Amino acid sequence: MTSDRRRLQPRKQPRQIRAELTRQRILTAAAHVFAEHGYAAGTTNRIAEQARISIGSLYQYYPNKDAILVELVTRHLDTGMDATYRRQNGELPESIEEIIRVFVRIAIENHLEDSQLLRVMVEQAPRSPELLEKIYRHEQVRVAFVRELLDGHPEVRIDDTHTAARLVVSTVELVVHQLIAAPEPIDIPRFENELVAMLTRYLTAAPAERG
Known part of the structure; x- marks a missing residue:
């Protein structure tokens, strides 16, 4: 249960403006990707590309889609x-x-x-x-x-x-x-x-x- 709960939570809560802006970019990009491609095809790679960040940066904030x-x-x-x-x-x-x-x-x-x-x-x-x-x-x-x-x-x-x-x-x-x-x-x-x-x-x- 603990691992399942952690899987659905953000990895990092931004404390600086720059980090918060990055998280906002990820969420905005995800909304666009899910709307355009659907959930199954709305991969984290597509979200990172839409947000113009590396996939590694995305995973610093969220463990998965x-x-x-x-x-x-x-x-x-x-x-x-x-x-x-x-x-x-x-x-x-x-x-x-x-x-x-x-x-x-x-x-x-x-x-x-x-x-x-x-x-x-x-x-x-x-x-x-x-x-x-x-x-x-x-x-x-x-x-x-x-x-x-x-x-x-x-x-x-x-x-x-x-x-x-x-x-x-x-x-x-x-x-x-x-x-x-x-x-x-x-x-x-x-x-x-x-x-x-x-x-x-x-x-x-x-x-x-x-x-």
Whole structure:
């Protein structure tokens, strides 16, 4: 287990600006290579060539391409959570529909990168224990925040707000991931409207209407 964990971690945490810039070049190059060639053909040699560094220099930072992909997924997750936290700490709209729209739009915007790269991250990234723990912690924070919103909102007609919050958080994350990463392009404004409408109706419909 320890060796597997080490295999998915960076080898060196940069302490100087130059080293950090090199790591950024590796990650940028890897994103480009994975998007263009896919994961199987996205070798460390190609990444090093794209980053214009030697393969030996790359290995000073990452032991393999799995560790690079885990780092890309971690940064993708952190970017999305930073955007969510900023919005949670700001002023939200009054209606439940527009509140849901805010969080759907944040999720969509966080996934509007190259769809091929997103597919690689979703389908092929190894899940290190640290990454799984990070995903779990972020999910718990989002669920707690959404439950608090639902508990205090007059339009919400759900009794079990904890389960409802989990459903909303999971649905937004999974559906956005799945459809934006799909090979067939999707109409983003229509997708946003339909997802918002679906979740709003679920939260505001009378129990008899949901049944």
